[in-house]
Amino acid sequence: DTGVSQDPRHKITKRGQNVTFRCDPISEHNRLYWYRQTLGQGPEFLTYFQNEAQLEKSRLLSDRFSAERPKGSFSTLEIQRTEQGDSAMYLCASTLLLGFGNEQFFGPGTRLTVL
Amino acid sequence: DQQVKQNSPSLSVQEGRISILNCDYTNSMFDYFLWYKKYPAEGPTFLISISSIKDKNEDGRFTVFLNKSAKHLSLHIVPSQPGDSAVYFCAAAGWETSGSRLTFGEGTQLTVNP
Numbered sequence: 001d002t003g004v005s006q007d008p009r010h011k012i013t014k015r016g017q018n019v020t021f022r023c024d025p026i027s028e029h030n031r032l033y034w035y036r037q038t039l040g041q042g043p044e045f046l047t048y049f050q051n052e053a054q055l056e057k058s059r060l061l062s063d064r065f066s067a068e069r070p071k072g073s074f075s076t077l078e079i080q081r082t083e084q085g086d087s088a089m090y091l092c093a094s095t096l097l098l099g100f101g102n103e104q105f106f107g108p109g110t111r112l113t114v115l
Numbered sequence: 116d117q118q119v120k121q122n123s124p125s126l127s128v129q130e131g132r133i134s135i136l137n138c139d140y141t142n143s144m145f146d147y148f149l150w151y152k153k154y155p156a157e158g159p160t161f162l163i164s165i166s167s168i169k170d171k172n173e174d175g176r177f178t179v180f181l182n183k184s185a186k187h188l189s190l191h192i193v194p195s196q197p198g199d200s201a202v203y204f205c206a207a208a209g210w211e212t213s214g215s216r217l218t219f220g221e222g223t224q225l226t227v228n229p
Contacts, residue, residue, distance in 0.1 A: 004158070033216060042119075042204050042219030043159065056216065091158055097215070103149065104217060106158035 002026060004107035006092050012113045013082055020078045021110045025094030032075050033104060034067055035091040036060065043091050049075060050097070082114045118142045119207050121220035129228055134192040136223050138205030141186065145207040149217065150179060150190045153202045162203075163190070195227045 005024045013019050025032050030051055035043035046065070047057045051072035061067075064082075069075040079086055089111050093104035119140045128134045136150075146167040151159035165172040165179045165188070172179050178191045192199055202224050206217040 006158075031215070035217075040221065042206070042221050043217070045216040045218070048216055093158075093217075095215075103161045103164060105161065106151075108156070108158045 004092055004094055004105055006090075006107040006110050008110055009108060010111050010113075012115065014115050015082060015084060017082055018078065018080045019082060019112065020076055021090055021092075021112075023075045023077070023092030023094075023107060025074070025092070026096075026105060029094035029096045029105075030072070031095045031097050032069055033093045033095075034075070034077055035093065037089040037091060037109070038087075046077075079112075082112075084114045087112055087114045116141070117221075118145075119205055119218050119220040121205055121223050123223050124221070125224040125226070127226045127228060128195050130197055131194045134190075134195045134199065134225055134227065136190040136192075136203050136205075136225065138188050138190075138220055139186060140188075140207050142207070142209065142218075143186070144209040145218070147208045147215075148179070148181060148188050149206045149208070150177075151204045151206060151219075152199075153204060153222070159204055192225075195225075197227045197229050200225055200227050 007022045033048040034046040037043040046061050049069040064080045067077045089109045091109045093106045095104045149164040150162040153159045163174050163177045163179050165181050181188045202222045204222045205220040208215050
């Protein structure tokens with residue numbers, strides 16, 4: 001399978017614990033995005049990387065959130081001291097930025113439940 | 116503020132008929148628009164896109180129309196099939212100003228009845 005993959009698919013944690021999610025983009029894609037989706041809403045942008053550089057972070061990304069993309073390949077999203085409001089689907093997307101146009105390809109998501 | 120809005124949370128149509136999903140946007144810097152389909156427990160799947168220099172783009176049963184003056188776009192599915200039943204998201208991007216991140220609407224649940 002050559003699509004975007006995410007791990008784990010589901011995560012249940014207790015409030016106050018730290019969690020880390022992984023995203024493996026399509027191999028030749030240079031841009032990687034993280035989005036968050038809550039029930040009844042569309043995905044909301046969190047942050048994106050051009051190769052290994054993190055170029056933009058949304059105001060939704062509090063200090064408890066950190067994302068990395070070492071060597072411009074896979075990416076991790078860590079949430080420290082989780083809160084119940086962090087419960088959501090976390091989506092990763094990738095694209096090959098060649099010029100105009102931006103069809104982003106999404107992974108299946110990681111569903112986080114904070115108890 | 117909700118820069119991309121899908122005012123219809125749900126739409127139900129009969130198999131074989133046309134489905135029309137609508138989307139409005141407020142940010143005039145958006146210049147690229149996309150539609151995604153999402154099944155439960157899966158990530159969004161890209162369907163079709165249109166740039167602001169066009170007013171129509173067609174791909175098989177799917178056609179997207181863009182009315183820049185009204186800041187409105189629509190997705191037409193003809194003929195509709197039961198397998199089209201899913202949540203459809205409209206998304207917009209501003210090439211020059213936002214790093215091409217996507218701003219999504221709330222989604223419309225389409226149900227195609229056999």
